Amino acid sequence: MTEQTKMDKIISLCKRRGFVFPACEIYGGFANSYSYGPYGSELKKNIKDLWWKMFVRDREDIVGIDGPILLHPKVWEASGHTTGFNDALVDCKSCKKRFRADHLIEEALKFDLEGKIDEMTAALRENKVKCPACGKSDWTDVRTFNLMFATKMNNVSGEADESVYLRPETAGAIFIDFKNVVDSMRVKIPFGIAQIGKAFRNEIIAGNFIFRLREFEQMEIEYFISPEENWESLFEDWLNKQENFVKMIGAKEDDIRRSEHSAEKLSHYSKKTVDIQYNFPFGFQELYGLAHRGDFDLTAHSEASGEKLEYFDQENNKRFVPHVLEPTFGVDRSVLVALLSAYSEEEVNGETRVVMHFPKNIAPVQIAILPLSKKAELSAVSREIFEKLKERFVCEYDETQSIGKRYRRQDEIGTPYCLTIDFDSLEDNAVTVRDRDTMEQERIKVGELESYLVEKFK
Ligand code: GAP
Numbered sequence: 001m002t003e004q005t006k007m008d009k010i011i012s013l014c015k016r017r018g019f020v021f022p023a024c025e026i027y028g029g030f031a032n033s034y035s036y037g038p039y040g041s042e043l044k045k046n047i048k049d050l051w052w053k054m055f056v057r058d059r060e061d062i063v064g065i066d067g068p069i070l071l072h073p074k075v076w077e078a079s080g081h082t083t084g085f086n087d088a089l090v091d092c093k094s095c096k097k098r099f100r101a102d103h104l105i106e107e108a109l110k111f112d113l114e115g116k117i118d119e120m121t122a123a124l125r126e127n128k129v130k131c132p133a134c135g136k137s138d139w140t141d142v143r144t145f146n147l148m149f150a151t152k153m154n155n156v157s158g159e160a161d162e163s164v165y166l167r168p169e170t171a172g173a174i175f176i177d178f179k180n181v182v183d184s185m186r187v188k189i190p191f192g193i194a195q196i197g198k199a200f201r202n203e204i205i206a207g208n209f210i211f212r213l214r215e216f217e218q219m220e221i222e223y224f225i226s227p228e229e230n231w232e233s234l235f236e237d238w239l240n241k242q243e244n245f246v247k248m249i250g251a252k253e254d255d256i257r258r259s260e261h262s263a264e265k266l267s268h269y270s271k272k273t274v275d276i277q278y279n280f281p282f283g284f285q286e287l288y289g290l291a292h293r294g295d296f297d298l299t300a301h302s303e304a305s306g307e308k309l310e311y312f313d314q315e316n317n318k319r320f321v322p323h324v325l326e327p328t329f330g331v332d333r334s335v336l337v338a339l340l341s342a343y344s345e346e347e348v349n350g351e352t353r354v355v356m357h358f359p360k361n362i363a364p365v366q367i368a369i370l371p372l373s374k375k376a377e378l379s380a381v382s383r384e385i386f387e388k389l390k391e392r393f394v395c396e397y398d399e400t401q402s403i404g405k406r407y408r409r410q411d412e413i414g415t416p417y418c419l420t421i422d423f424d425s426l427e428d429n430a431v432t433v434r435d436r437d438t439m440e441q442e443r444i445k446v447g448e449l450e451s452y453l454v455e456k457f458k
Pocket of ligand 1: 332
């Protein structure tokens with residue numbers, strides 16, 4: 001199976017089985033916009049819950065917040081987004097298609113001119129780079145394009161309005177709540193503030209399914225450290241934790257690699273930035289990132305707001321502006337990795353079985369309860385089992401279609417265990433438990449089911 005076919009198959013499965021739908025289909029679609037369906041939203045929630053447990057609840061040094069999407073415009077002026085959060089765009093004069101100039105150059109000429117607008121225009125013209133859509137080489141000048149989505153507040157017609165922006169990253173809200181967290185939570189350096197939420201970017205070219213969206217979710221941590229901290233070892237530790245998280249959602253070791261930003265690509269305030277890349281069907285691309293941002297953000301917000309954003313170290317009687325390490329994780333890209341890593345096609349008795357081998361703790365449905373038929377005696381026992389197990393597990397009850405079709409459906413959803421209740425169950429008080437991965441079936445007494453399954457999900 002070629003990589004592109006695999007992506008097409010996953011997109012088709014996502015629609016067929018209720019993971020991800022193209023948005024606004026009844027209105028002819030809305031470019032590069034998607035809706036998470038019933039199983040996709042469970043999968044996404046499980047990934048976010050796993051992250052929150054691992055990085056917030058299980059750690060004494062990290063607290064969570066849930067900040068607003070609309071922040072004061074001064075936040076984005078201070079952080080540099082209003083003037084500097086730009087991409088380079090260029091239009092083909094011949095077919096009128098629009099592209100990211102740096103991506104065109106990187107693909108055609110294999111060098112990176114990110115941020116160098118004039119050089120990009122020259123490189124496209126001098127090297128006669130061809131338009132990927134029409135094959136001509138007739139480019140406009142490269143222009144910068146701000147990626148922030150602006151909207152209006154109190155938008156009454158005729159009144160002067162002030163533009164506000166939908167946040168382009170969740171990190172902004174974390175920095176401006178730094179003082180509130182320090183004052184209210186008795187946190188001790190090193191400590192982190194975490195947040196999960198939506199971010200919006202007016203990407204010139206979105207695409208590759210849910211890889212590059214204009215509306216997406218991030219899981220971010222700002223980890224505040226002393227300027228004297230041995231940051232290199234902490235940095236390495238965070239990279240390991242990020243890689244570990246990718247593996248926990250199903251990625252194989254060989255599909256993950258690190259890519260450090262070169263000195264020219266590094267922001268002036270950053271000591272080091274490393275991307276965690278994943279081997280997507282369209283090549284190794286950024287999945288997560290880790291950046292040492294120094295004291296840039298706290299200092300910039302302090303200067304712009306007039307508020308001191310400092311930390312007082314009582315033990316050493318020292319006051320300082322902390323430095324920050326920023327591990328950032330994309331939610332939608334994580335969902336895509338979980339889908340790609342889980343997908344498999346297996347030959348069983350001359351037929352192809354499509355299975356999503358999700359790690360059990362992120363599977364959208366954990367247990368399917370499948371009475372062999374709709375007969376009242378079977379439904380009564382099955383419903384009783386369903387009512388009991390759903391207190392502890394995510395369960396689905398399904399009594400329609402043949403058992404073979406129901407197994408196939410649960411395999412495609414990625415349900416780790418199917419319980420079949422048949423007429424023997426009424427005699428021996430036991431059910432058949434089918435394992436998604438091995439397809440092995442075991443007969444388990446109803447009274448022992450819960451402890452048996454608890455063990456399986458450990
Ligand atoms: N606060 C740092 C920050 O926002 P970023 O590398 O621009 O850094 C972080 O974004 C993560 O957010 C990326 O690694 C990626 O997983 C995700 N992300 C960024 N842009 C995205 C987009 N247009 N669609 C989907 N996910 C995106």
